Amino acid sequence: MSSSRKALAIVLAAGEGTRMKSDTPKVLHQVAGRSMLAHVLAAVAEAGVETIAVVVGPGREDVTAEALKRAPHAQTFVQAERLGTAHAVLAARAAIAAGCDDLLVLFADTPLVTGATIRALREALAAGAGVAALGFSAADPFGYGRLLQDEAGRLVAIREEKDASAAERAIRLCNAGLMAIDGAAAADWLGQIGNSNAKGEFYLTDIVEIARACGREARVVVADETEVLGVNDRIQLAQAEAVAQNRLRRAAMAAGVTMIAPETVFLSADTVLGRDVTIEPHVVIGPGVSIADKAVIHAFSHLEGASVGQGATIGPFARLRPGAALAEAAKVGNFVEIKNANVAKGAKVNHLTYIGDADIGANANIGAGTITCNYDGFFKYRTEIGENAFIGSNSALVAPVKIGAGAYVGSGSVVTKDVRGDALVVARGRQMEKAGWAASFRAIQAERKAAAKKS
Structure with a gap:
């Protein structure tokens, strides 16, 4: 991959994480002594990505402060409403408009992702893909979006569990959520995403079919299931x-x-x-x-x-x-x-x-x-x-x-x-000794005790 390629990483950190049952925002909970958000930002830096946008929820100055502490040159954007992953990415539309070769979308509650995996997503774009989605083979695929591939192994679509057919639900190759998108086309493709689905949300995953409709190829980069573990509780x-x-x-x-x-x-x-x-x-x-x-x-x-x-x-x-x-x-x-x-x-x-x-x-x-x-x-x-x-x-x-x-x-x-x-x-009280005092004390006390028993 050419070092001249410019990358923008958008880190989605607006989720409240109600299942954590905590006053602390989910992404600030720690793994190995470091917030989950900090882990993701460290992986982004390891991958050589210097331009970073972090999307936070309204009133989340604590998340903003952590983002800027870990990545001082990052931009932060507020997602006022939660209308899906594509909607969250577009909260950073100003950063997208500045232009990049590789647009990376990451999640602040996926703290185990590595810089090597982020580089692999970028390499797929450098090799000609319009979209590269991170996938994993799930031991139990229930609840995950499925990665649908053609006979040649190209990514055709990402189907959410609620919208999948029975045959699609049998697929074990699942969507990890992380994605790389051709930066030149990203704004256009993101703008085409609609919300005609079971949840009425704007799914980032729809960008695969939009890219293919524009004549671009979508690919899958596979990671280990442990690396893409999302933390919700x-x-x-x-x-x-x-x-x-x-x-x-x-x-x-x-x-x-x-x-x-x-x-x-x-x-x-x-x-x-x-x-x-x-x-x-x-x-x-x-x-x-x-x-x-x-x-x-x-x-x-x-x-x-x-x-x-x-x-x-x-x-x-x-x-x-x-x-x-x-x-x-x-x-x-x-x-x-x-x-x-x-x-x-x-x-x-x-x-x-x-x-x-x-x-x-x-x-x-x-x-x-x-x-x-x-x-x-x-x-x-x-x-x-x-x-x-x-x-x-x-x-x-x-x-x-x-x-x-x-x-x-x-x-x-x-x-x-x-x-x-x-x-x-030597700074202590002077030692004093009284010869025979202890024996006399014991005798007197024994006599008093015996007298108390008789009475």
Whole structure:
């Protein structure tokens, strides 16, 4: 396909998705940590399509905002009434009028479509087709439009289930909805579509017969059924999630990641994993995570918005929240939470600790039960811990505070002032001992208890 061909992708995102039973628009529901609309826009970009129009419903500023966040140069158009797919496409008639070689129609609730499939549709147009429809062989074709072909395999028509004959309903090659149309003829052909059908809607699928009547050929591009899964309810959303996760896991393992029990690991669409990374069972990786070569993520850990350096180890049972940045060979152990903090090379935060809004120097050691007290109910403050510093167990560092390089903080301390480098600070109540007090206390209490029983 020539790189000089200009393409326009129209992404239909106006459906409310009432079957989702949600206040969130259907296309903003997430698969692998990314909205369905964002998945489709990413596939469009992967296919090399730069001109994008997104059709949204009235009052859907949230959908518009997501579209422009993911594709800043996209145009958005409002479909005020829902009168069928062709009507939805024509909501973007201004974009169509600007001209293109390939007009692509995609659906924002079909999040698993790939850039390769979009390119295949474009290639069919480049080879001379006037229309290319995406099809799939359905395990159960009920409810889908059928792709009718002649003896030579050319697409003759697309028949909706309600308008199909018994013989046509027996066909298993079904319409996925996605379509490519010759951009030079698109406006004319779309204008010829009527609504003489069982639902009284303007079906985009009628464009196949219109193109053929104009002497142009229509072709079918076949995709796997899982790729064209449309999401209309929470059940199908879960099915799409399962497919997406399987894709992500397989891609990660093929690139050199070890997953001991891959079916228990959940990734995000933007997860970046280096070579020789090991991920143990029951790990959840949310959006915005990068993990460098040879890092180990132990079981039952949760990461989001974090970066993990080469050879670092996380968990088990660790949580990295947004802004957590671990350098090479850093260690975060069990029941540790890190948020908006930098942990430098070789530093250790081994267990039972909260580090928030902090900078931890190289090779520092943070003892069990340590917390950075970073929030006063109104504002957040940072804690700075120098390299090679040692923070004793069960210490509270009240921010803003700085612990100098090489300093020691005695266990159980509540540190409210800066500590100089290589100093020892102990900030706790003075220990007092009374010899024999415990034995005397037990005797008195036993005597009182016995007296209470007699009375």
